[in-house]
Amino acid sequence: MSIENAPHGNETVEEEFTDPGLPQDHRPRRADVDPKAAKRAERQVAALFGISVLGTVLAIWAWATIDVGADNIAGTQRSTLFIGLGLTFAMLGIGTGAIHWAKTLMRDHEMVEERHDMRSSDEARAGAMENLKEGAKDSGVGVGRRGLLKGSLITALAIAPLSVLVPAIGNMGGDWNISKFRHTMWREGTRLAKDPDGTPIKASDVTIGSVFHVIPEGLNELEHHKIEEKAKAVVLLVRLDPRDIKHVPGRESWSFDGIVAYSKICTHVGCPVALYEQQTHHLLCPCHQSTFDVSDGAKVVFGPAKRPLPQLPIAVDDEGYIVAQSDFHEPVGPSFWERVK
Amino acid sequence: MRRLALNRYHRAAPLVLLFVLLAGITIAASIARSETATATEVTAHDVEEGQKLFAANCATCHGMNAQGQDGVAPSLIGVGAASVDFQVGTGRMPMQSSGPQAMAKTVQFNAEQIRQLSAYVASLAPGPAIPAPEAVDGSKGDPAQGMNLFRTNCAMCHGSIGGGGALTQGKYAPALWETTPTHIYEAMLTGPQSMPVFNDANLTPEDKRDIIAFLEEQRGTAPGGMSLGSIGPVAEGLWAWLIGMGIIVGFTVWIGVRSS
Numbered sequence: 001m002s003i004e005n006a007p008h009g010n011e012t013v014e015e016e017f018t019d020p021g022l023p024q025d026h027r028p029r030r031a032d033v034d035p036k037a038a039k040r041a042e043r044q045v046a047a048l049f050g051i052s053v054l055g056t057v058l059a060i061w062a063w064a065t066i067d068v069g070a071d072n073i074a075g076t077q078r079s080t081l082f083i084g085l086g087l088t089f090a091m092l093g094i095g096t097g098a099i100h101w102a103k104t105l106m107r108d109h110e111m112v113e114e115r116h117d118m119r120s121s122d123e124a125r126a127g128a129m130e131n132l133k134e135g136a137k138d139s140g141v142g143v144g145r146r147g148l149l150k151g152s153l154i155t156a157l158a159i160a161p162l163s164v165l166v167p168a169i170g171n172m173g174g175d176w177n178i179s180k181f182r183h184t185m186w187r188e189g190t191r192l193a194k195d196p197d198g199t200p201i202k203a204s205d206v207t208i209g210s211v212f213h214v215i216p217e218g219l220n221e222l223e224h225h226k227i228e229e230k231a232k233a234v235v236l237l238v239r240l241d242p243r244d245i246k247h248v249p250g251r252e253s254w255s256f257d258g259i260v261a262y263s264k265i266c267t268h269v270g271c272p273v274a275l276y277e278q279q280t281h282h283l284l285c286p287c288h289q290s291t292f293d294v295s296d297g298a299k300v301v302f303g304p305a306k307r308p309l310p311q312l313p314i315a316v317d318d319e320g321y322i323v324a325q326s327d328f329h330e331p332v333g334p335s336f337w338e339r340v341k
Numbered sequence: 342m343r344r345l346a347l348n349r350y351h352r353a354a355p356l357v358l359l360f361v362l363l364a365g366i367t368i369a370a371s372i373a374r375s376e377t378a379t380a381t382e383v384t385a386h387d388v389e390e391g392q393k394l395f396a397a398n399c400a401t402c403h404g405m406n407a408q409g410q411d412g413v414a415p416s417l418i419g420v421g422a423a424s425v426d427f428q429v430g431t432g433r434m435p436m437q438s439s440g441p442q443a444m445a446k447t448v449q450f451n452a453e454q455i456r457q458l459s460a461y462v463a464s465l466a467p468g469p470a471i472p473a474p475e476a477v478d479g480s481k482g483d484p485a486q487g488m489n490l491f492r493t494n495c496a497m498c499h500g501s502i503g504g505g506g507a508l509t510q511g512k513y514a515p516a517l518w519e520t521t522p523t524h525i526y527e528a529m530l531t532g533p534q535s536m537p538v539f540n541d542a543n544l545t546p547e548d549k550r551d552i553i554a555f556l557e558e559q560r561g562t563a564p565g566g567m568s569l570g571s572i573g574p575v576a577e578g579l580w581a582w583l584i585g586m587g588i589i590v591g592f593t594v595w596i597g598v599r600s601s
Contacts, residue, residue, distance in 0.1 A: 029599075029600050029601065030600075030601055031600070073561070073562050074562050077562065077563075077565075077566050080566065081566065099595075099596055103596075103599075103600040104600045194543070195493050196489050196490075196493055201542075202542070204542075205540070205542030205543065206542075206543075207538060207540050208538075209532045209537055209538040210532075210537060210538045210539070210540055210543060211537035211538075211539075212543055213493050213494055238537070272497070274497040275497050275498050275508060275514075276537050277508060277509065277512065277535040278532055278534075278535055278536060278537045278538070279534060279535055280509075280535070282509060284508060284509055286497060286506075289509075291509055302509070
């Protein structure tokens with residue numbers, strides 16, 4: 001329901017604020033008074049629609065004629081560019097044309113559209129209540145009859161959501177095996193190997209200032225869960241000048257002549273921490289800029305991580321290869337509810 | 342043989358003669374080439390000239406005997422010719438001002454002087470040598486294998502296609518698109534500044550060449566069009582927010598404004 005140019009008054013509203021009414025000085029647009037301007041606007045709208053037509057033609061032309069393929073990267077690039085530009089102009093021309101038309105040539109009257117009352121009429125409200133009461137009376141609810149029906153209905157309603165919830169929650173944690181967060185592939189005597197090819201690393205290969213990205217030997221031969229095991233077991237192996245290392249008490253035997261190995265999984269949210277700065281011995285996580293000091297037990301020197309990176313105790317075997325002394329002594333990666341520390 | 346004797350010489354003789362001549366030229370040329378190769382070898386004169394250059398340009402910080410000064414400049418004993426060729430050849434040294442890191446700038450010395458400086462520093466103690474041209478020839482490497490190695494060892498700092506990236510406190514990993522293959526090789530070998538060392542046990546010479554091959558593959562046209570420096574989501578987000586949102590706001594204002 002709309003009333004054109006009609007002042008409207010409502011007692012309750014007027015008490016709260018003054019109705020500004022409609023602007024009295026209605027200013028006609030140029031196209032309203034000047035037929036030439038109207039003609040010009042018409043031509044502009046037509047030109048915008050024309051641009052849309054050209055855009056469509058451009059897109060189809062680009063699709064049909066430009067050669068694309070893996071060996072023709074420049075052609076692929078040109079094809080994408082021209083199809084995109086064609087589509088842009090095809091859509092933009094229609095949109096801008098329609099809006100320009102509406103703004104310049106369509107009727108220019110201020111309109112008022114009254115909002116209807118939120119409250120239903122008294123008759124409708126009474127009718128609805130009547131219907132509800134009759135329904136209750138028919139079903140016998142509230143009068144103490146049909147106890148079996150009521151009980152079974154409530155049970156069914158209460159249990160029905162479980163059909164969705166049980167599978168959803170059940171799938172959330174996989175097999176709910178928390179202990180696999182605590183252990184990785186590292187065992188006593190597992191050799192440290194190069195990521196990605198799995199060549200074992202000799203202590204003599206790791207010169208000062210070197211950094212090796214390490215996986216446990218045998219990871220590449222795993223049949224199942226290779227990615228999961230890799231995600232937990234990756235290690236960064238670094239050799240510092242032994243004089244630069246500040247040993248954490250109780251971990252003096254965990255390194256070998258300046259060679260230290262730390263988990264590459266950030267203790268904040270588990271990104272791979274791998275930006276190693278050789279001169280400062282700082283290890284930076286690219287996700288949230290947590291910075292760990294490799295020369296000082298990988299303690300956090302900056303950023304949101306709360307714990308040092310877990311250290312992998314290493315030793316050297318009879319053949320000179322670097323091996324793990326044991327698994328990590330704490331769970332790697334970010335915190336979880338059941339984590340002890 | 343009778344026919345040969347009768348005709349005084351065999352019909353194939355000119356061909357044989359031509360073959361012998363060509364072989365002679367080839368052998369002579371290869372000897373000449375090996376002579377020019379030995380000519381680029383280091384001589385005592387180079388070391389001497391290098392020492393003079395060093396005393397004039399480097400000794401202020403690194404000391405007259407390249408022993409370094411605590412807190413000012415590292416010792417250069419044992420860093421090898423590769424390190425000098427990288428640092429001086431990319432203009433990082435001599436450093437103009439101290440800052441978070443020495444940046445690549447206009448090279449201060451010519452190739453001859455860089456060679457002499459390298460020769461002098463290499464004469465102090467054994468260290469990594471400048472790689473041979475075929476060791477850095479990307480066309481002989483495997484770019485696919487290079488990608489695997491780059492993603493594991495380099496991409497965290499230099500970006501997945503070598504666009505570079507930020508480190509801590511003003512330091513950064515530079516983009517690798519303009520770097521020469523020799524300098525890429527030397528950087529891996531010597532670990533300049535914040536960069537760790539990737540010795541030949543970690544990345545074998547073949548691995549290093551594969552990485553160079555991969556990086557050279559990234560220098561052509563980007564298939565996705567404008568790459569915005571390939572530095573990741575920050576540049577793309579800035580573009581989307583400033584340009585994309587700007588255009589949307591512009592259209593909204595135009596739709597809302599009353600026609601004149």
